[in-house]
Amino acid sequence: MEFDWGTAIEMSLVLMAWSLLYRDNILYRIAENLTVGWFMAMSLVVGLDILKSRVYTPLIIRGEWLSPTLIVTILGLLYLLRLLPETRWLARWPISFMAGVASAVAVKGVIYAQIIRLVTMKSWAVGGLESINNIIIATFTFTGLCYFIFTREHKGVLGALAGFGKYALMICFGWTAGTYLMSLISMSVGHMQTLMQVPGIYVSMLGVIILIIGIIYDRIKISKT
């Protein structure tokens, strides 16, 4: 059976990245810089493809110079002037435009989905456990919002409500953290599976040998100093 060099190289790079768990080392740095280099290449390839279809083809191939494409191309080129200190201020124009579009788009969605819809939730008095649940949700929402009132000092009634709100938010953050931690460990499970099968297992063994050599070397270095 032919040796799967592709998987072997892949797993070598994974172990190089994980070597940071031991300490910062040359192998990790190599893996890190390779990631950045490759990501830059991918971004440039896709970016140029998009610019080719949106800027080059309409302006150069089709000759549509008197179109909005010219304005957006000029704005885009102003972006690139950010690289030079003398012309850096010109990049504020396309940035302002982008910020305006992004803000408006966010605000128009926030009003309905994030404020109105969440405040006017389902019926309060549906009966049974659902009513109690709705009351708990309303209480936690209200007290949580009280915690975020920073225009008044948290004293008296507001202080009590904000204090309860803090507990509500702790439950919320803790729950989120617990579920998020699970998802983080899941990312490595796929790789661990590959590392325990051929050819990953050979890479793992080589990795363990390198780690042992590294530990011995560090110990010798510490004992000498």
Next chain:
Amino acid sequence: MSWIRRREICILLYVIPAAIILINHFSGSLGPVTSEIILWASTLATFAILLGVISLFQHHLTVLARQRRGWPYSIILLASFLTTFAFNYIYPTAYDFIINRLLASLQMALLAYVGFYSYTLFFRASGTKNPYVLVLLVAILLGLFYNLPMRDVIWTGWGPLGKWVNDVPNTGGMNALLIGVGIGTLALFIRTILGYEEAYLGG
């Protein structure tokens, strides 16, 4: 010519597209103009990607030229960048292999490292004697057990208990957070339109 540097031009460039988009949303008019503006934003985002790549390239070239700390790694970065970019045109199979296999695995590995490291937060969190932290830790453990695929094997109650915590207390707290964020977004937008916020201008 100093008028060209005025911040009012930037504020206008912020307000005009924002106003057009909001007018379109609430009245339904100016549809084609809105679509064009969004296309412009999308194209400008591509220029931003280009800017990022060129900026990083420029930085590492400078590190290499001046032999600053870590300059050998800049060689690796620049070499991998240039060869991969060239592969896309001269040897697409290699490009596909690098991006689909190597880059994908490396990115996964680098983020998985965060998962390993995040467990040390329990070493740090266990140092505080705060009732809030206790509530936080209990909630974290509950979250961990609820998301265990084999939770029913340990105790059948994890499912209903976890579901209740997810659906009720968590929803309440998250509601507060999301409504707060929503109101904050609106407030920030109004402040920016009125010219009080200049963070997006870098000042």
Next chain:
Amino acid sequence: MLRPLALPFPIEEPTRKAYELLEKVPKGGVIVLVSDEGFPSWAELGPGEIAVYRHAFRKVKQDGCKVIMLTCYEIAGMILGERALSYVDLTGLKYGEDWVQLGFIPGYEAVLAGMIKDLKSIAPVDKFGTPTKDIPMLKNINSIDDYDFLYACTYTAMDVYIRQWGEAALARGVPIVINMLSGTVPLAMPYYRAGTLSAYLNSVIGGAGYEMLIGQPGMGVALLDAQSTAHLLAIGLIIFVQGIFTVRFMTRRR
């Protein structure tokens, strides 16, 4: 991982709901699949993504539905969307008539807002450079009025999709299903309870459940076993650490 334990796992109610909503898409309906996951999240979101893609293309074959694929957050999403597509049997289907790939359209939230009103304006060409106005399938498809199912796979906060799609989708009865990491499910709960988010897939568990529902167990089911043991180890370590601290704290107090 060395010996599959075949441990049982629950199929969550939102996963079932997601399956039923896609199954209910009418004949000739339009299914929009937005792949905004990144490489780091493929292990978690990949199983669900592949299962949804398989289900969507089964609908294409059985009910003549149409599929639109796009990415608006990260380039990796486009590559992973194609990876998910490689698991689908496309025999008998024709590109441009049954499905279309719009590729990576930068702009994230602006693109999501734009596709609600005018898809062809924010995506003037498809992934292969063909003008979208020339693609037969997209002749009568341009806005939320023409979509029947909105799906997004994301490894960042899912608010963005709800903000941009929520109001319009709710008004027209178009379901929104999001495949997300476990960590963002708590963030989604207010929207799910409010009804703006119709259903969701909770990372690997949701993906594995969806695989069982479509009758094609795959990567998700295989990963769950390994994930269970890894999670148990993590929980064990956490309790162990807390135990050590508690003992130290008690002895120091004495």
